[in-house]
Amino acid sequence: GAVVSQHPSWVICKSGTSVKIECRSLDFQATTMFWYRQFPKQSLMLMATSNEGSKATYEQGVEKDKFLINHASLTLSTLTVTSAHPEDSSFYICSAIARGIYEQYFGPGTRLTVT
Amino acid sequence: QKEVEQDPGPLSVPEGAIVSLNCTYSNSAFQYFMWYRQYSRKGPELLMYTYSSGNKEDGRFTAQVDKSSKYISLFIRDSQPSDSATYLCAIRAAGNKLTFGGGTRVLVKP
Numbered sequence: 001g002a003v004v005s006q007h008p009s010w011v012i013c014k015s016g017t018s019v020k021i022e023c024r025s026l027d028f029q030a031t032t033m034f035w036y037r038q039f040p041k042q043s044l045m046l047m048a049t050s051n052e053g054s055k056a057t058y059e060q061g062v063e064k065d066k067f068l069i070n071h072a073s074l075t076l077s078t079l080t081v082t083s084a085h086p087e088d089s090s091f092y093i094c095s096a097i098a099r100g101i102y103e104q105y106f107g108p109g110t111r112l113t114v115t
Numbered sequence: 116q117k118e119v120e121q122d123p124g125p126l127s128v129p130e131g132a133i134v135s136l137n138c139t140y141s142n143s144a145f146q147y148f149m150w151y152r153q154y155s156r157k158g159p160e161l162l163m164y165t166y167s168s169g170n171k172e173d174g175r176f177t178a179q180v181d182k183s184s185k186y187i188s189l190f191i192r193d194s195q196p197s198d199s200a201t202y203l204c205a206i207r208a209a210g211n212k213l214t215f216g217g218g219t220r221v222l223v224k225p
Contacts, residue, residue: 004158032211041123043203043217044159093158097211102147104213106158 002028004096006107013084021079021110022069023094029074030096038091047095118142119206121216129224134191138204138216145206150189151203174209194223
């Protein structure tokens with residue numbers, strides 16, 4: 001199956017700083033990538049959808065100025081959490097799909113802890 | 116009312132038993148149905164994908180869809196301790212966006 005990686009797997013940052021999370025499709029070209037957020041014992045909540053070369057589409061209630069998404073190439077999307085606060089601590093997961101394929105392949109997730 | 120409802124469990128079964136999981140949904144536009152398995156602190160892994168009513172089998176897993184009742188199921192035969200995980204149903208209409216159920220935690224006891 002298709003492989004999606006994320007880096008870092010775990011990051012701790014101080015309140016007020018920014019942190020960048022990378023999502024890469026390793027063996028296919030991802031025309032669309034998705035970013036999800038998951039709190040403990042809860043399901044995945046879609047934050048935004050990004051298509052290569054265009055601006056991300058954010059779900060209702062997600063602050064686009066706080067969660068910056070860049071999808072500059074067909075294999076890389078980044079999520080930057082700006083001015084992080086403790087309530088941003090969560091598990092962030094990306095997924096990717098290839099052109100004409102509708103199965104979403106998920107990355108292993110990134111655990112963000114804001115102190 | 117959530118678009119996709121799933122019993123959170125936990126569901127505890129002895130090794131070798133059949134695990135039965137299900138989701139209900141409200142939107143008739145949903146056409147594609149998936150089951151994912153998620154281990155703790157890992158990303159979801161796609162188990163089954165179907166788009167029509169009826170059964171689909173893959174090894175020990177059987178996915179069942181009843182569009183008339185808006186009800187989907189996943190059965191795991193001969194369950195193993197390694198099947199202990201959270202199982203998420205995910206559904207989508209035309210387009211790419213998935214709507215997830217809340218997930219059911221499953222514990223298979225040796």
